[in-house]
Amino acid sequence: MEDNSIIRLYIDRSQFALVETKNKYGAYCRAIARNILFNSLDIEECENDTYLAAWQAIPPTIPTKLSAFLGRIIRNIALDKYSYNNAKKRNDEFNIILDELEQCLSDQCTVESEYEAGELINVINKYLYGIDKVERIIFVRRYWYSDSIGNIATMLNMSSSKVKSRLFRTRNKLKVYLEKEGINI
């Protein structure tokens, strides 16, 4: 079913909206949660919470891209659950992704240099639009979809070390770019 038709079902408050969402985007949502969480019950719970959140948000919100809208919801829910879970249950692989992102953080962050998420993301979006397409896709697959380096390498038919090196440099360049824009996060 087309996204517009699914959104129409939400607006009409038809419960088929949830069925159709699950049919079309269930696997996509679970894949995003699975990259963050370890436990299959947690993943299932996140998926159900995502459908509920979508049900509550549409309307009044009308997503322009339903996949990105749902992906963003399940990513946030999974991250909250990840933070909530105790250290033993944490997904080490996802922890590496967070460690990598730490490289973009400034060593000299002060209270005064805390930024609103909206302001920061505008700069990050600007940076991403300005870089090479493949670099951008690798970066988004790693830090939005939380894919493993191995998976990204397979997807893009390149070696893992090439993916690692491109990620490393994109992160470095992002840090420099943020600093040039006057943002020390």
Added chain:
Amino acid sequence: MNKEDLYKTMGLIDDQIIEEANINEFKVKKRRSNKKWTVLVACLLLYSVTSSVLLAKEYISKQNVDPYLRYLTPESMELEPVTLYAPDKFIEALKSNNDEHIYIAINRLVESYNNEKERERALHEIEPFLQSESDKIRSAAAFSIDILSKTFESPYIVRMADGSIVFTLFHNYSDYGSHNVIWRIKDNLLEQWYSFSSPSMYVTDMVPSHDGKQLAIKTSSNKSDFVEIINIEQGMVSPELLESARVKFGAQHEINTWIRTDHENYSYVTSELKWKDNNTIQFEASLSYENTEIIKNTTVTYQFNEKKIQVDETVE
């Protein structure tokens, strides 16, 4: 801001960018190249143990969560209690419910190779793990069985000119590569042949020369790659080539070339390692200077006997 906040903020990346990375061409295609031989091993064993073909079918179809290991330390590979190599401990670990212990035990049981009785016992005990739901455990079991049964069909095995075979255990246990120890079977004797110290945490590639007398080994850390050549006839090893190339190119082009105390070079091999002839290896390398502010894409050529390295900037 902490790293989790930053990750959360990344969630607000524009829809258009997210969609771009979600196009069909980028759907994951499972690698198939290594399945052929593992299925072969499974079938060979099945022939002797059971006539069921379900095993191979299960092997291909099942997918599940794998144990995740970031670094293998000697301590983590020992499993309690720590003693000299004791196969009983690893056989016992196979009966546990701990996938990580099972994975370690399957790999470590390869070390039973030199003792005929223990070798056959290990083979028998590992065989059921060809049906494991974990891809990592199934692959490890297939590889261990390939070695212990002396089949030697695995693509992870490298054959050298002197009739020896070399391989790593814990193959691709991490996103970054395999355990940084190379094992060798020569004259039917298994031995720990060569190992690497920090920062070479992972073995990522091993490429023999055409005549099988030299072996190029690529290792990596989370930040850098490293390349060394071992000549098995002379028992000699080359200098580390990536750092050598970085220093040489830096000197040639008057670029400040500091060497870090942790020996991380922040440089990478960006192509396959290719033997041009039996004495000359060539690869593309991305060399980093001034804390990665300067990146130079180069072609590195190394002649082993002459100990001569040539670094040319790649014109893109």
